[in-house]
Amino acid sequence: MKRGTFTILCLLLMLTGCWDSNEIEDVGLIIGVGLDYGKDEEFSMTHQYVVPNNIQGIQGGLSTGQPFQNLTLEGESFFEIIRENSLETDRPPNFTHLKSLVVSDELIEKESVRKLISFFLRDHEFRRTVAVFTTKENVATIMEVEPTKEIFPAVQIKELTQNNYKSLEILENTKFSDISKYISEDASFVIPEIEINKDRIRLSGAAIISNKDFKLVGWLNSKEVQGLKWITNTVKSGLVSLTDESDNNTKDHVVLEIIKANTKIDPTLDKGELKVEVTINTTIRLGEDWNIERDVFEPGWNKKINKDAEAHIKRSVEKVISLAQEEYELDFLTISKWVRIKEPAYYEKHKKNWNSIFKDVPISVNVNVDVDGYGTQDLK
Amino acid sequence: MKIRKRSNKQTTVTEQIIEDFHNSSDVQFKSLALPSLDITLVFICDITNKKTIQDLIIAPLLALVNQDEPVNPSSIPSILPVEAIDVVNNREKVNTYLMDGYSIIIASGKAEIVYAINTSKFVKRNTEEPVNEPTISGPRDGFVESIEDNKALIRKHMHSSDLVFERYSVGTEVKTCIELVYLKGKAREELLNEARERIDAIEAEYIGDAGLLEQTISKNKYSTFPELTNTQFPLKVTNALMEGKITILTDGSPTALIAPTTLNMLLQTPDDYYFKWIPASLTRILTYFAAIISFVLPAIYISLISFHHGLIPTDLAISLSKTREGVPFPSVIEAFLMELTIEILREAGIRLPKPIGSTVSIVGAIVIGETAVSAGIVSPMMVMVISFTAICSFTVPNYQLSLALRSIRFFLLFFAAILGIYGMLIALFIISTHLVSLRSFKVPYMEPFAPFRLNQLKDSVIRLFFKQDKKAGKTHE
Numbered sequence: 001m002k003r004g005t006f007t008i009l010c011l012l013l014m015l016t017g018c019w020d021s022n023e024i025e026d027v028g029l030i031i032g033v034g035l036d037y038g039k040d041e042e043f044s045m046t047h048q049y050v051v052p053n054n055i056q057g058i059q060g061g062l063s064t065g066q067p068f069q070n071l072t073l074e075g076e077s078f079f080e081i082i083r084e085n086s087l088e089t090d091r092p093p094n095f096t097h098l099k100s101l102v103v104s105d106e107l108i109e110k111e112s113v114r115k116l117i118s119f120f121l122r123d124h125e126f127r128r129t130v131a132v133f134t135t136k137e138n139v140a141t142i143m144e145v146e147p148t149k150e151i152f153p154a155v156q157i158k159e160l161t162q163n164n165y166k167s168l169e170i171l172e173n174t175k176f177s178d179i180s181k182y183i184s185e186d187a188s189f190v191i192p193e194i195e196i197n198k199d200r201i202r203l204s205g206a207a208i209i210s211n212k213d214f215k216l217v218g219w220l221n222s223k224e225v226q227g228l229k230w231i232t233n234t235v236k237s238g239l240v241s242l243t244d245e246s247d248n249n250t251k252d253h254v255v256l257e258i259i260k261a262n263t264k265i266d267p268t269l270d271k272g273e274l275k276v277e278v279t280i281n282t283t284i285r286l287g288e289d290w291n292i293e294r295d296v297f298e299p300g301w302n303k304k305i306n307k308d309a310e311a312h313i314k315r316s317v318e319k320v321i322s323l324a325q326e327e328y329e330l331d332f333l334t335i336s337k338w339v340r341i342k343e344p345a346y347y348e349k350h351k352k353n354w355n356s357i358f359k360d361v362p363i364s365v366n367v368n369v370d371v372d373g374y375g376t377q378d379l380k
Numbered sequence: 381m382k383i384r385k386r387s388n389k390q391t392t393v394t395e396q397i398i399e400d401f402h403n404s405s406d407v408q409f410k411s412l413a414l415p416s417l418d419i420t421l422v423f424i425c426d427i428t429n430k431k432t433i434q435d436l437i438i439a440p441l442l443a444l445v446n447q448d449e450p451v452n453p454s455s456i457p458s459i460l461p462v463e464a465i466d467v468v469n470n471r472e473k474v475n476t477y478l479m480d481g482y483s484i485i486i487a488s489g490k491a492e493i494v495y496a497i498n499t500s501k502f503v504k505r506n507t508e509e510p511v512n513e514p515t516i517s518g519p520r521d522g523f524v525e526s527i528e529d530n531k532a533l534i535r536k537h538m539h540s541s542d543l544v545f546e547r548y549s550v551g552t553e554v555k556t557c558i559e560l561v562y563l564k565g566k567a568r569e570e571l572l573n574e575a576r577e578r579i580d581a582i583e584a585e586y587i588g589d590a591g592l593l594e595q596t597i598s599k600n601k602y603s604t605f606p607e608l609t610n611t612q613f614p615l616k617v618t619n620a621l622m623e624g625k626i627t628i629l630t631d632g633s634p635t636a637l638i639a640p641t642t643l644n645m646l647l648q649t650p651d652d653y654y655f656k657w658i659p660a661s662l663t664r665i666l667t668y669f670a671a672i673i674s675f676v677l678p679a680i681y682i683s684l685i686s687f688h689h690g691l692i693p694t695d696l697a698i699s700l701s702k703t704r705e706g707v708p709f710p711s712v713i714e715a716f717l718m719e720l721t722i723e724i725l726r727e728a729g730i731r732l733p734k735p736i737g738s739t740v741s742i743v744g745a746i747v748i749g750e751t752a753v754s755a756g757i758v759s760p761m762m763v764m765v766i767s768f769t770a771i772c773s774f775t776v777p778n779y780q781l782s783l784a785l786r787s788i789r790f791f792l793l794f795f796a797a798i799l800g801i802y803g804m805l806i807a808l809f810i811i812s813t814h815l816v817s818l819r820s821f822k823v824p825y826m827e828p829f830a831p832f833r834l835n836q837l838k839d840s841v842i843r844l845f846f847k848q849d850k851k852a853g854k855t856h857e
Contacts, residue, residue, distance in 0.1 A: 020800070021686045023711055025704040029689070029697060052702035096690025097697055127690070155694075 025052070028091030031068070032154025034139035035116060036104040038074035043107075045081040046072040046140045047093065048154045055151060068152050072140045078119045095125040100158040101132045101176075102194070104139045105207065105216060113214040114183050121180055128177035131158045134191045134207045134216070142194065145201050153201065157194060160203050168229055168238030168258075169222040171206055186211050186351075188332040190220060190228065210330050211355070218328055220320070227320030230280055230313060231333050233263035240284060242308045255288035256309055259372065265338040269346055276335055276363045280313060286374040302371035309369040317365050329359040393474065393486045393494055394420050400475050407478070412441050416450035416489065423483040429501035433483055436462050437497060453487035456495060468494040476555070502526060507533065510612035510634075512779055518650045522612040527557060527631040533614040534561060538621065542566070546576075550593075553585035557631040558593065561617070566624040574821050575626050575639065590635035593628065600818060604787045606780035607820045608637040609645060616650055640823035643815065644840045646781040647671060652843055661842040667775055668841050674773035674782075675789040678715050679796035679804045681765045685711050687800030704759045712797035714758050718766040719790065721748050726770070 032048035047070065054067040071088060075081035085093050103116065120126045135142050147156035164170040171192045182189040190206040206225055210217040220228060229235050240256040261282040268275050286296070286305070295301060324333050336354055340347040350357050391399070394409065401407045410421040419441060423433060440460050444451055457465040466482075468474050474484060474494060481500020487493045507529070509515075510522035519537075523530045531545060546560040560575055578597040587593050590610060598607040611617060612634050617627045620638045628637045638645075647667050652660045684692050685700060692700065707714060725744040729737045749767065753760045769789070776782040788811060795807035818825035828836035838844035 021710070021712075021797075022689075023704065024685045024689050024692075024697065025701045025707070027689055027701070029694075029701065031694065050698050050701070052698055053705055055698065055702055094689060097694045099694070125690070 022092070026091055027094040028085075028089050029097050030093050030095050031097055031099045031152050032102070032143055032157070033095075033098060033100075034072075034102040034104075034143045035078070035107055036139040037106055041074040042076050043078065043081065044072055044074045044140070045078055046070055046102075046143050047082075047085060048143055048152065049089065049091075049093075050097075050152065068154075070140065070143055095123070096127065098126060098130050099152075099154045101130055102139050102142060102157065103132065103134050103191075105134055105136045108134060108191075108207065108209065108216040110215070113179065113209055117176070117179055117183075120176060126176065128175060128180070130176045131161070131173035132176065132179060132191055133157060133174075133194050135194050137194075137196050142196055142201065145196055145199065148200060157201055160194070160201065161192065164234070165236035166238065168226040168235065168240075170203055171225055171229065172234055182209075182211075183214065185337075187334065187336055188330040190332055193219070208328060208330065208332050210328070217330065220323070223316065224320050224323060227316040227318075228333065230261070230263060230317045231265070231278060231320065233261075233265075235261040235263070235282070237261075239287065240309050240312055242305070242312055252290035253288065254286070254291065254305060254308070256284040256305065256371070257287040259283045259285050265335060267335070267339045267342050269343055274339065274343070274346060274357070274361050276339075276361055278317065278363060278365045280317070280365070280367045281370075282313070282368070283370045283372050284309060285372060289374075296374045305371050306369050309371070310367040313367045313369070314365050317367070321363050321365070325359045325361075325363070329355055331355065331358045335361075335363070392488065393471075393484075393492055394422070396471055397422055397474065397478070397484075400471075401478075410438070412438070412445070414441065414444050414451045415447060417453060418488045420486040420488070421483060422478065422486065423499065424478055424481070427479075427481040427502055428483060428499045432499045432501075436460060437483060437485065437499075453489050453491075453493045456485065456487055456493075460497065462497050464498065466496045468496050504529065513611065513613055513616075513649075513777075515613075515649070515654075516651050517654050518613075519615055521614060523614065523629075523634040523636060525632050525634055527559060527629055530614075530629050530634075530636070531559065531561075534617055534627075537614045538563075538618045543621070548579050550579065550582045550584070551586050552583060556587045558587070559629040561621065561627040561629060561636075563621045563624070566622065567626050568624060571624075571626060571640070571821055575628070579628075587630065588632065590628070590630040590633040590637050593630050593633075594637050597628075600820075603814065603818060604784040605643070605815070605818060605825065606646070606778075606784065607641060608639045609641045609778065610635045610637050610780065612636070613650060619650070619653075620645075640821035641825070642820065642823065642827045643781075643825055644828065646778040647776070648839075649777040657843055657845040661844070664843050665841055667777065670772040670775040671781075671785065674769055674776065675785045675792060676804070676808075677765055677769045677772070678719065678789060679792040679807070680801075681762075682711055682715055682793060683796045683800040683804055686797075700759075700761055703761050706756050707759050708757070711762070712793075714762050715766070715793060715797075718758055718762055719793070722766055722770050723786070 029050040030047050031050055032046075034046035034048075036044045036046070038044035049069040049071060051065070051067055051069050054065045056067075071085065073081050073084050073088075075084055082093060101120070103113075107116065117132075120130070121128075143153050145153055147153050150156040150159060158173065161170055161173045164172050171190065174189065174191050178189070188211040189209050191209060192206050193204045194201055195204045196202070205219055205221045206228070207216050208218045208220060209215065226238075229238075235258060237258050240258065242254045242256065243251050259282075261280070264279045264281075266277040266279065268277065286302075321333065324330060331354065335358065336347070347354075397407065406424050406426050408423055408425045412419040412421065421433070421437060437460060444459065451459075466477070468477060468484070474496075477496040478484060481498070481502060482496040483499045485495040485497065487495070504526045505524045507521045507524055509520040513522075521533060523533060535543065540563065542564040544562055544564050546562075548558050548560065549555045550558055558579065560572075560579065562572060578599075582593075582596050584592070584596050587596065594606070594608045594610065600607050608628075609620075614636075617636050617638065620627060625638055625640060628639070630637075648664070649667075652664055655663075685704070689697055704711070709717070721744070725740060725748070728740045728744075732740055749763050752758045753763055773782050773785060773789075776785060791811070792804055792807045795803035797803075799806065815826050816824070816830050824831055827833060828840055
């Protein structure tokens with residue numbers, strides 16, 4: 001009896017056949033998606049398919065044609081457009097290897113990100129590591145830009161931010177997971193912006209998404225991104241460029257490289273009034289010095305650089321704070337997170353009207369810079 | 381000697397022998413007429429040493445021919461210059477002695493007295509290094525086909541008075557001599573009883589080799605895993621005896637069977653103990669790793685490539701999809717084709733004589749591997765996966781286990797082809813359930829992993845230094 005049951009179970013298993021099996025070469029791997037308004041219908045969606053046969057160098061053989069195919073289709077909803085794909089490709093689209101999602105600025109200006117991303121968060125094929133970008137250019141055009149080092153534009157776009165530890169102007173990727181987190185936290189956030197510069201894709205600034213309706217409200221340029229990076233404690237390295245006025249009234253460049261950086265946001269309640277203290281501690285190293293008068297072997301040589309750097313960083317941080325508090329009245333600086341952690345009762349009470357409170361919160365910025373060296377050699 | 385019509389009337393021993401051996405040409409008789417005594421010498425000419433017979437039996441007896449005094453049959457043992465003479469009074473014994481190469485002396489005076497003298501000379505091989513168990517620095521003597529020599533080898537490697545050989549004769553039609561070997565005081569009594577019971581229960585007609593014996597006394601008939609380890613290394617046997625295990629030697633087979641067997645034991649090689657513990661442990665880890673790869677890799681590859689594309693890194697996924705472009709079969713068929721090819725090549729390599737065997741591997745590697753890819757029948761990645769799997773399975777030290785893992789590989793591949801990683805996990809679940817419930821001579825097969833034995837783990841995936849081994853041994857006693 002027992003054996004009979006077992007046999008039947010085994011046979012049942014065979015009835016399924018190769019259920020759900022789909023060979024990898026029969027799958028249309030999509031590595032990039034672009035969203036925009038359509039010309040004829042409501043939305044347009046650009047799919048970047050991998051065309052494996054056109055990739056050079058894997059199996060010798062020369063191949064002609066692009067290793068990717070961009071398919072731009074229009075429709076009423078994204079899900080419908082994806083299904084429409086099947087009319088034009090023989091391979092079922094597969095989004096498990098999706099790298100980046102590019103959204104046009106018009107789209108996020110008029111439509112809530114929350115609505116746009118709904119489908120991508122619901123479907124299981126989309127990984128939560130997909131990086132989201134926005135652009136003022138035409139989405140279909142920017143996804144056609146020939147990549148310089150990678151094989152696919154979508155990969156190139158995603159990998160651009162890999163250098164975020166090298167420059168203060170590069171934000172970390174805003175991933176699907178981040179967006180879903182921000183939306184459920186009800187927080188404002190930024191999405192990195194890309195543009196076409198001399199036929200190459202280039203990171204520029206960032207788009208600010210408001211937490212009121214999750215639509216685009218404004219832009220940050222590269223300089224302002226620096227301040228944002230300082231305040232959100234995402235600085236890993238980068239350069240601080242100063243203009244140094246030396247004694248004989250000539251202007252010299254001093255470029256400092258950031259070795260270590262740490263930002264602490266400390267909200268305190270003082271008689272029911274919220275005060276936020278931002279403390280930035282950073283260690284920098286003299287990277288390039290045009291002032292040949294400076295003698296690094298003299299004690300106290302770095303005092304002036306310290307002071308200048310502190311002022312420089314403070315200025316850029318205060319710039320972005322004033323943008324957030326005065327111009328946009330939106331907390332995209334993640335201050336709310338720290339208030340929630342450190343003063344949970346207060347935040348709970350004012351969660352609903354956080355934006356209106358935020359714009360009047362006094363934020364003080366302290367920057368402590370420590371110049372720890374001048375590199376391997378000083379010309380003296 | 382089961383059903384043999386015995387004539388009821390009184391026959392002479394000579395007649396009996398003629399009847400029992402059916403006039404076989406190699407049974408030879410020689411009659412000597414001594415004063416008042418007829419002597420018939422019987423021996424099987426091919427397995428006896430003629431010079432011994434001549435010098436030790438015939439010559440001394442002939443010297444008596446010219447003597448006047450009558451020769452007393454009972455005085456024969458004192459006349460012949462040999463170490464041991466047995467008196468035989470049983471018809472069956474006579475036959476056994478003859479087949480063992482003894483010479484039978486039938487002295488027929490008033491009554492018949494039968495003596496047996498060992499004059500055996502069997503064809504045998506010198507001890508050589510076992511072919512399928514190569515070692516780097518260990519002793520290189522291996523068992524041979526003669527059970528006496530094998531016993532001698534064990535004695536040589538183990539100077540202990542506790543070493544006990546128990547002789548059994550098995551087979552209902554044709555008797556084969558087997559020896560149960562154990563170390564008194566080390567081997568548990570239950571284990572010995574279990575072994576004795578199983579040997580007594582043998583009902584086979586003929587046990588020609590240790591492999592046959594293994595299958596007859598094994599209780600896990602439906603399992604692909606071996607219940608007894610076979611080895612041709614005396615040192616492996618003595619190590620096992622030291623651990624309280626038992627060994628069974630079979631006459632005519634160069635293979636010794638060790639019981640009980642655990643999975644852990646099958647993955648050990650004697651070399652593990654000859655080197656310092658850190659490299660030895662690393663080798664052990666490597667062996668375990670390779671053994672696991674040797675049965676899961678094709679299944680994992682199939683599942684990833686035809687079910688879970690999202691689990692492959694993007695760059696690899698793209699290049700895989702490029703290399704598989706134009707392959708006419710689904711990956712499952714492709715995998716089975718390649719597996720089949722490898723198995724055929726392996727079998728061909730074993731069956732063919734050695735000089736041609738290497739040709740087969742070259743033809744296999746170049747023709748099948750290279751040209752099948754360029755002909756577009758299989759993808760290069762599949763060739764890589766399958767050949768890597770094959771190489772991994774060669775690192776499994778025990779051939780029986782390697783065979784078992786080969787069968788499991790197909791089982792897993794089948795499940796993976798149906799349900800992907802989910803199916804593979806089902807198959808792994810079935811296999812591990814089976815392994816955990818498996819017993820070899822009442823010892824859990826997965827020991828020391830399940831049931832978990834912490835103090836035995838130091839000689840499993842890793843091999844710790846010996847000093848600690850000794851300490852653990854003391855606390856045991």
